Amino acid sequence: MRIAVIPGDGIGREVIGAARDALDAVSATHGFKLSYTEFDWGCERYTREGAMMPADGLDVLRDFDSILLGAVGWPGVPDHVSLWGLLIPIRRTSRQYVNLRPIRTFTGVETPVREAEFDFVVVRENVEGEYSEAGGRLNRGFPDELAIQEAIFTRAGVTRIVGHAFALAALRRGYLTSATKSNGIVQTLPFWDEIVAERAEHHPGVRWDAEHIDAPAAKFVLQPGRFDVVVGSNLFGDILSDLAAAVAGSIGIAPSANLDPTREFPSMFEPVHGSAPDIAGTGVANPVGAVWSAALMLEHLGRPDAAAAVLAAIETTLAQPSTRTPDLGGTASIREVTEALVRSAS
Structure with a gap:
């Protein structure tokens, strides 16, 4: 190899x-x-x-x-x-x-949170979403300077990452959490939620929830043991996985x-x-x-x-x-x- x-x-x-x-x-x-x-x-x-x-x-x-x-x-x-x-x-x-980031506790590694043991995986969409090259800058250096960054969510891209996460959850403990923010981001993330619901029908053995990003950000600290597989967009998956690594004791082990x-x-x-x-x-x-x-x-x-x-x-x-x-x-x-x-x- x-x-x-x-x-x-x-x-x-x-x-x-x-x-x-x-x-x-x-x-x-x-x-x-x-x-x-x-x-x-x-x-x-x-x-x-x-x-x-x-x-x-x-x-x-x-x-x-x-x-x-x-x-x-x-x-x-x-x-x-x-x-x-x-x-x-x-x-x-x-x-x-697919950006796969497993998170777990180890004997001897002190975690800063109350729960002593947890084991879950963050599945992050890795090639589109908020980290796109679509956008630009206008009027550089002037008071009315403008920066635009477009988030790109495609049906193919969301379907494949969500499908991968559901399949992984089926092999683990059968529970998936979708990190979203469709109450505030009114185009891309309702679209994400719709596809999550569609893919869930193909995995009837997996229990799932959709939670606004605020909730898992708090629960990673307060109740990390409740999670099994967490799937999120490029930005949300990036942030949540780094938070999870710190909760597990050190980003150095992630x-x-x-x-x-x-x-x-x-x-x-x-x-x-x-x-x-x-x-x-x-x-x-x-x-x-x-x-x-x-x-x-x-x-x-x-x-x-x-x-x-x-x-x-x-x-x-x-x-x-x-x-x-x-x-x-x-x-x-x-x-x-x-x-x-x-x-x-x-």
Whole structure:
């Protein structure tokens, strides 16, 4: 299996190194081989050459089975430049319309909320919605300057993401929550609600609710255990999943998968955290989000046994105070955590 590796910026390079170590350990134990090709795409390349990746970068990625990404972003490069120069083009050209973000508690990781245990998944629409390129700026620099950003919701796009979420809920605990705001956003989100209701008829075994975004934002904090699968638009899914990661104890442990369920294009796996320039190079970055993302990649590649072994290694490592990084109240370095993960996964 051929893996394109894009470490990116900041701690991305450090956590991707940890993920590769864990992948090497578990692949050796389970008798398969991964082949890596690393690309130096990111903000450093942008400052050097004026582009986050080469002009043929998207074509190059199509030949791989999966993509493993670290993090993108660095001071001096505007966030919209780094994001739209690498991550979003990969997602859209590779038709990775599902952004999957599992959230759960682990023994040893203190959660800031009352409920001690929860396990749910945020399914985010990943290629349209509020993050469209439709819009523009007028009268730049004048008092009457104007900015317009259009949200694009298509029947095909909403149907496929909602269908994916219902199918996932049917495999889990049979409960889906749709995050909407159709009382205030009167065109796109009533349209979203209609399609959710339509798709629900195809999944009679799944109980479902539609809740205005305000409600799950509060309930993620007050009652996270009530959720199973949460589906939302590009913007709502992005915000809710980051909130959920913090509720679980640290954004440093949160993984994500950018999936093309048709498998026509390679899918991409990345930790949710950013490039964290403030701690880059200090050795304290948490590698768990990247390693868990690698486990999601293994599952997508048809190695659920190896994925389960990596997740078990994460559970074992987080349970020990001596192998938790400072963001989780520990004192371990990324190297010490990685070594513990490798020992447990081997």
